[in-house]
Amino acid sequence: MNRVALGRSIPWTLVVFLIAVWVPALGSRYDTFLGTQIAIDALFVVSLNLLLGTTGLVSFGHAAYFGIGAYACGILMKTYGVPFVIAFPAAALIAAFFALIFGFFCVRLSALYFAMLTLAFAQIVWAICFKWNAVTGGDEGLPNIPYPKLDWISSLPGLGDLSIADEFYLLTILMVALSFAILRQVIRSPFGRMLTTIRDNPERAAFIGLNVRAYELAAFVVAGGFAGLAGALYGIFNRGAFADYVFWSKSAEVLIMTILGGINYFWGPPVGAFALVWLNQEITSYTQYWPFVLGVVLLVLLFGFPGGIVGGLVAGYERLRRMLRPRHA
């Protein structure tokens, strides 16, 4: 019970946001760059965890909706000159729309077959992005997505002169924080509880009258939409949308981050994203064998802390609390 109290009594999204706001002022330009990357990945993994941790669905193709979001936002802004305020939500809607179509077929299958079909759809999306030169730029990608107009951020009182990268960082963490707040509500709502019953036991959920497929599809669409938002931010951040965003290795990366952080906690996957991005930066500066180190780290974590980093931290905290508590209490 205390575990629940510990997590719920603190508005973590607000706390983390208020800390993150200081990065451009206190850190280097490179810190801001890493921060943007981590914030975007954090949104991407939290969207995936709505499927993995909350509903119990393993998607191997979540990068599809991330990539669709990046391309949709990029194409709208670059090719059609649509302003960011419209292109950004549109990217989420377009990604959600594709999630609806693909998900319609995926939720008809279970477990491994579900996972394989999500992968198959993602690879189809990748092939289209890679080949459809006229729209996506093919293997060249879609470079030079314009930055949104963000001068207004600098004109806010107390912020002073900010670089474009700083402005975009602040915009990113604001969007991610808002998305977190929404997803948190979704998970705590009766709808979220329904998803939990499906993860617990889909058959049992069905015979209490729940239309399991419909709820799984709804979760798939919401997760796809938010992945699309993350993708839209990522496209602008990297000044372009590329077919790599949709490739299966991207789907694997986001799964690794999610599991690394811990799927049973809302903040698990973002911690995993933070750890992976940070480790990647640190380790590649010492050795070129980053994948080897990553593999070892993952092995140790999976065997040592099956609940991920956050799961391990919570377990450690519980043990400490029990040790400090007098025996007769």
Add this chain to the structure above:
Amino acid sequence: MTPLLAVEDIHTAYGLSRVLFGVSLEIAAGECVCLLGRNGVGKTTTMRSIMGLTPPSRGRVLWQGRDIAGWAPHRVARTGIGFVPEDRRIFAELTVWENLDVAGRAAGRRSRWTVEAVFELFPVLRALRDRRGGFLSGGEQQMLTIARTLMGNPDLLLLDEPSEGLAPLVVETLRVKIGELKTQGLTILLAEQGVDFSLALADRVYVLEKGAIRFSGAAAELRADKALLHRLLSF
């Protein structure tokens, strides 16, 4: 009068292993009917067939005159059949209240059962309102499963071995509670191995053996004829 539920000659198999060989039974509104039989004779499979969890390959399941064989489980649940499975597993991650709330919403039909009303029936659960399902005792879980099923406002309750694995005192409480539901007019199909438990509650009895009905008659008849009982259910 058409019975509330009529199962007509159903054959059910799990893959290649056939379990039911032409089971037929009828339940009239307000009745408490017991499905007796030893372990593995097809009691659970009969219930799973009715519920749509393991659809029969042949035969009909008539619910208020309509054939529902082959319907998806959630549709069967919504038409008014509540299933309390043998493993009596609740949603372990959710609290008692959340378990009930979820069931009330999932059913999607107006219910005379509110959380308050099921707490009236099972006062134990009221005290455990915010306890997570995984932390309940076996008897408490069984009561929560029944309470959860009631939240779906069933017209027919399928109870699969409710007394299994419970302490005698808990079994007695459960018997009283099921009796109360019966008095309130709920139709009940009870699958049991425990003869005393079921004969105390049932109006009529079907005895299953090797996937077929071997006997059907009034519970009183079986209660009175110990020799017959022994012959049918020699353990």
